[in-house]
Amino acid sequence: MDEAEVHTQKICPKCGKPMVLRTVKSGSNAGHEFWGCSSFPKCRCILD
Numbered sequence: 001m002d003e004a005e006v007h008t009q010k011i012c013p014k015c016g017k018p019m020v021l022r023t024v025k026s027g028s029n030a031g032h033e034f035w036g037c038s039s040f041p042k043c044r045c046i047l048d
């Protein structure tokens with residue numbers, strides 16, 4: 001195995017763009033991490 005860097009890169013199932021890890025900044029879910037599409041708000045696909 002040559003994988004020095006492990007990227008848990010996720011791909012948007014809707015548009016195929018990479019997902020980015022975001023953190024909820026406010027609200028009842030503040031601090032919760034989720035994967036959001038990098039095309040947001042064009043694509044609003046979200047993964048937990």
Ligand SMILES: [Zn+2]
Pocket residue numbers: 012013014015016017037038039043044045
């Ligand atoms: Zn997307």
